Amino acid sequence: MPAVSFDHVCKRFGETRIVEDFDLHVEAGELLVLVGGSGSGKSTILRMAAGLEAVTSGSIRIDDRDITRLAPRQRDVAMVFQDYALYPHMSVRDNLSLGLRLRKVPRPEIERRVRWAGGMLGIDALLDRKPKQLSGGQRQRVAMGRAMVREPLLFLFDEPLSNLDAGLRAQMRIEIGALQRRLKTTTIYVTHDQVEAMTLGDRIVVLADGRIQQVGRPIDLYRSPQNRFVAGFIGTPPMNFMDGSLESENGRAAFVADGVRVELPAERITALAGSEPRTLGIRPEDLRIAAGSGSLTSATDAPWRGRVVLVERLGGTSHVHFDVGPHRLLASVSGESVPEVGDVVDVQVLPARVHLFGADGRV
Amino acid sequence: MRLFVRAALYLGLTLAAITFIYPFLWMLSSSLKPPFEFGTLALIPGSITLDNYRIMWSRAPFGRALANSVLVAGTITAAVLVLSSMTAYAMARLRFPGRRALNAATLAVLLVPGQLTLIPLYTLIVQLGWIDTYAALIVPYLCNATAILMLRQFFLQIPQSLIDSARMDGMGELRILFTIFWPLARPPLAIVAIFTFMGSWNEVLWPLLVVRDQQTMTLPQLLTVFALGGGAGTLGVSLAASMVLVVPVVVAYMFLQRYFIESMAGAGVKG
Numbered sequence: 065m066p067a068v069s070f071d072h073v074c075k076r077f078g079e080t081r082i083v084e085d086f087d088l089h090v091e092a093g094e095l096l097v098l099v100g101g102s103g104s105g106k107s108t109i110l111r112m113a114a115g116l117e118a119v120t121s122g123s124i125r126i127d128d129r130d131i132t133r134l135a136p137r138q139r140d141v142a143m144v145f146q147d148y149a150l151y152p153h154m155s156v157r158d159n160l161s162l163g164l165r166l167r168k169v170p171r172p173e174i175e176r177r178v179r180w181a182g183g184m185l186g187i188d189a190l191l192d193r194k195p196k197q198l199s200g201g202q203r204q205r206v207a208m209g210r211a212m213v214r215e216p217l218l219f220l221f222d223e224p225l226s227n228l229d230a231g232l233r234a235q236m237r238i239e240i241g242a243l244q245r246r247l248k249t250t251t252i253y254v255t256h257d258q259v260e261a262m263t264l265g266d267r268i269v270v271l272a273d274g275r276i277q278q279v280g281r282p283i284d285l286y287r288s289p290q291n292r293f294v295a296g297f298i299g300t301p302p303m304n305f306m307d308g309s310l311e312s313e314n315g316r317a318a319f320v321a322d323g324v325r326v327e328l329p330a331e332r333i334t335a336l337a338g339s340e341p342r343t344l345g346i347r348p349e350d351l352r353i354a355a356g357s358g359s360l361t362s363a364t365d366a367p368w369r370g371r372v373v374l375v376e377r378l379g380g381t382s383h384v385h386f387d388v389g390p391h392r393l394l395a396s397v398s399g400e401s402v403p404e405v406g407d408v409v410d411v412q413v414l415p416a417r418v419h420l421f422g423a424d425g426r427v
Numbered sequence: 428m429r430l431f432v433r434a435a436l437y438l439g440l441t442l443a444a445i446t447f448i449y450p451f452l453w454m455l456s457s458s459l460k461p462p463f464e465f466g467t468l469a470l471i472p473g474s475i476t477l478d479n480y481r482i483m484w485s486r487a488p489f490g491r492a493l494a495n496s497v498l499v500a501g502t503i504t505a506a507v508l509v510l511s512s513m514t515a516y517a518m519a520r521l522r523f524p525g526r527r528a529l530n531a532a533t534l535a536v537l538l539v540p541g542q543l544t545l546i547p548l549y550t551l552i553v554q555l556g557w558i559d560t561y562a563a564l565i566v567p568y569l570c571n572a573t574a575i576l577m578l579r580q581f582f583l584q585i586p587q588s589l590i591d592s593a594r595m596d597g598m599g600e601l602r603i604l605f606t607i608f609w610p611l612a613r614p615p616l617a618i619v620a621i622f623t624f625m626g627s628w629n630e631v632l633w634p635l636l637v638v639r640d641q642q643t644m645t646l647p648q649l650l651t652v653f654a655l656g657g658g659a660g661t662l663g664v665s666l667a668a669s670m671v672l673v674v675p676v677v678v679a680y681m682f683l684q685r686y687f688i689e690s691m692a693g694a695g696v697k698g
Contacts, residue, residue, distance in 0.1 A: 116591050137597035149592035153610040163596035 065250050066127040066217050067092045068113070073122035075108050075274075082108050083274040086122070093248040095241070097265030099255055099297070105274035106254045110220050113252060114143050126217050137166075142211035143220040147227060148203045150195040156206050157191040163214050174213075181209040184243070201232045208240070212247070219244070219251040225260065237263060258298055262286070270294045292421045295345045301383055303345045303419070304393045310342055319344050319420065323389030324368055326413055328420075345419035348396035352412040353384060355403050367410040372403050386411070451673075458666040465662050479667035482660070483653075488641055492649040493671060499564045499645055500627040506569045507623045508616060514570065515578035516604045520590060530579075536572040545636070552637050563637040564645065568627060574619045581615045582608060617686030625676055646672050 068090040075083040083105040090096045098106040111117035113124060115136035123132040131139045142163075150159050157178060164174045182188035185205040195203055204224060211219055224240070225233045241264050244251050255261055261268050262282040270277040270285065270293070278285055278294045289295035295303045308321025310328075319326045319342060326344065353370070370386035370393065382402045384395045388411060395411070403409050421427060452470050458479050460472040483489055517523070518530060548567055557563040585608060593603045609616065634648040641649065650668045680687070 111591075114591070114595060116594065136591075136594045141595070143592070143595050145588040145592060147586060147588050149586065149588035151589070151593075151607060166597040 065092045065248055068218055068250055068252070069125045070109070070113075071123045071125065073109070073112060073124060074120045075105070075112060075117065076120045081274055083112070086274075086276060088269065088276070088279065090250060090252060091266075092250055094266045095244050095251045095253060095264060097253045097255060097261040097268045098271060099258055099261040099268055100271035100277075101256060101297075103273070104271040106256075106271050107222055108274075109271075110143075110222050110252060110254045113218070114141055114220055115139050139218075140214075140216050141218045141220060142214045142216035143222065144207045144211050144224045146223040148195070148207040150203060150206055150210070152195050155192050155194060156187065156198070156209075159195070159206060160191075160209050160213050163210065177213040177215070178209075181212045184212070185209050200228050201236060204228065204236055208243070212243075216249065219249050221251065221253040221255075223255055224253075225255070226257070233260075240264065259300065262298070268298075270297055272297075289345075289419065289427070291426045292343055292345065295419055295421070299347060301348050301394055301396060303347050304351070304391075306344045306346075306391050306393075308342060308344060319418070321391070324391065326418060327415055328418070329415055342423070343421040345421060346393075346413060347417065348383070348394045350414050350417040351393065351395035352414075353386070353395050353397060353403065353409045354412075355401070355407055355409055367412045370409050370411045372405050372407045372409060375402060375405055377402065384409075454666050454669060454673075458663060458670050460663060462661050462663055479661070479663035480671075483664045483667045483671075486660075486664075487649055487653050488644075489646070489649065489668065489671060491642060492644050492646040495561075495643060496628060496646040497675070499561065500624050502565050503568045503627045504620055504624045506565075507571045507574050508620060510570045511574035511619065512578050512582075512604060512609070512612070512616070513601075514575045515582050516600070516608060518575070519579045519582035520585075520587075521600070533572050533575055537576070545632070549636050557637070559638055559640045559643050561643065564634055564643075567633070568623075571619075571623060574623065577619060578612065578615055581612050585611060614686045614689045617683045621680060621683050621687060624679055628672075628676055 070086050070088045070090075073083060073086040074081070086105075086109055088096075098109060100106045108117055112119050115131070115134060115138075119132050123130055125131065126139070126141075131141075150156075151162070154162065160178045160181060161174045164177065169177075178191070179188065182191060185208060187202060187205050187209060190198060190202060190206070195206070198206065204227075207224070221240070225236055228236060237260055240253075244264075253260075253264060265282055267280060268282050268285055269279045272293050277297075278290045282298075285294060285298045289298060292305065296305065306321045306324060308319055308324070311318050311320050317328045319328060321344065368388045370388040372384055372386045373392070374385040376383040376385075381396055381398045384397050384403060386393055386395070386409060393411070419427070449470075453468065456470050456472050457465060459475045459477070461474060461476050461478065464473055518526060518533070552558060552563045552567075555562075557566075589607060590603055593607050598606070629647055630645070631647045631651050634645050635651070638644055638648065644652070650665075650672060653668065654665045
């Protein structure tokens with residue numbers, strides 16, 4: 065399987081910059097996930113790789129072959145679309161085989177590949193049906209089958225699961241992951257759903273405003289986000305943020321914001337200077353809460369006092385929203401003992417697990 | 428009470444249907460009547476005769492005119508379907524400089540009455556030396572702004588991902604138009620086909636201007652010349668000729684009516 069490189073790729077529509085300086089190497093056989101909100105440029109990057117959108121500057125290569133100016137059909141790339149894009153007037157069999165027929169693949173070979181994909185995806189009984197006679201999940205499988213039979217150099221997935229209901233989405237997510245590991249085809253997968261990104265990707269690229277925010281393994285993005293955007297984007301429920309400043313006394317430093325103080329370990333502050341405005345980030349699972357005052361034995365600091373404003377019980381875990389001074393925070397709590405709305409709780413922060421961002425949003 | 432309303436409704440609809448169908452049935456029946464029966468409004472002829480058709484056929488080259496009409500209307504319909512859908516596809520789905528201007532120009536063409544272009548068009552045909560040729564009958568109607576706009580509107584609704592997918596499958600634009608868009612656009616294409624065919628089939632004024640040779644005349648033109656020139660002699664012969672004119676359109680409609688109704692019904696409930 066080939067590797068794919070994007071070399072300083074830019075895309076502009078007139079004065080509007082859609083993608084800026086996208087520079088990335090996708091390893092052979094890797095499943096790379098592009099994740100970002102709407103307007104982040106992720107789909108445009110995918111469409112440029114497919115040849116459906118022209119590149120304004122920069123180049124795209126599959127191994128050593130420059131495909132930047134090639135038409136879609138010359139690239140040997142297959143794409144799965146968000147709305148599946150099956151030809152409504154053709155049977156499943158024709159949908160699967162059309163691309164091969166246009167490439168003049170011999171008939172027995174087409175038959176073999178259609179049977180292979182049909183068997184692998186469990187759609188061999190549906191080959192004579194029309195797309196409208198299929199369920200959403202079945203259509204999704206046919207769309208994947210259509211990409212598979214082409215045996216392309218590169219798979220592109222454009223939010224393929226966003227039209228499915230939650231249960232089916234989880235199931236198809238697992239199937240896509242398993243399929244990709246089996247076929248070992250280099251894959252670029254676009255999604256706005258960070259759960260999909262975290263569970264599927266060998267690596268994740270987080271995009272905002274057409275620029276790469278961070279590239280890395282899912283767990284690295286989660287543990288060490290390089291900026292506030294990535295920190296807020298990766299992780300559900302999202303990270304809590306508080307704006308404040310740094311204070312240092314007697315060689316010790318602390319983060320201070322309206323009524324909140326967090327002592328910071330020495331190694332966290334060496335790179336941080338002065339008292340310029342900072343943002344503190346805390347993951348909801350890194351906040352400990354306990355009902356009543358004084359029940360938490362503080363490790364480093366005096367616990368904060370918070371008032372619970374909302375509790376979302378999800379079964380195994382609960383999301384507790386509470387106010388500490390002017391800050392609305394969210395803690396993820398597992399187990400049975402969950403405070404009620406209106407309770408006053410003690411809140412404890414693990415200083416080693418907090419994230420600090422400078423005024424520019426960077427670590 | 429409900430039964431009464433329903434009965435009244437059906438009565439009203441039946442009367443309306445009779446109003447529309449009666450003249451046609453009367454024309455059919457009268458074309459089969461001997462001359463002495465024309466005065467009555469009865470639908471069932473006392474005796475049936477094909478004399479009117481025989482006389483019509485012997486007095487003027489109606490067979491030839493029928494073939495001319497089929498050739499002219501058929502060619503125009505096929506050309507309008509192909510050329511208008513190609514134009515509509517480009518206007519709806521391709522990005523090129525001047526696309527908006529082209530849209531506006533196409534719309535503007537609709538606002539120009541046909542009578543206004545008649546004289547310049549006639550002068551052009553004379554200068555091209557096309558008088559008494561099929562080209563004079565066919566070429567001015569090869570492309571049609573109404574058809575372009577109607578198909579463009581439909582093509583705009585086809586999802587972009589279908590085009591993208593076809594491009595990735597290896598199709599060029601023409602193949603996308605004819606293998607993906609055409610099958611999906613059957614209802615609007617059927618409407619365009621019927622209206623174009625009917626419009627061209629019934630056209631009298633233009634052929635009267637550019638064709639004088641009987642061998643090149645279309646059926647409605649020959650019929651008009653025949654009836655107005657007194658060639659028909661009796662009303663029965665005129666009606667027989669009118670039947671020959673009407674039947675192909677009715678047959679064409681019967682073939683396409685499924686799409687026609689589908690498209691008319693679909694216009695309001697596009698989902």
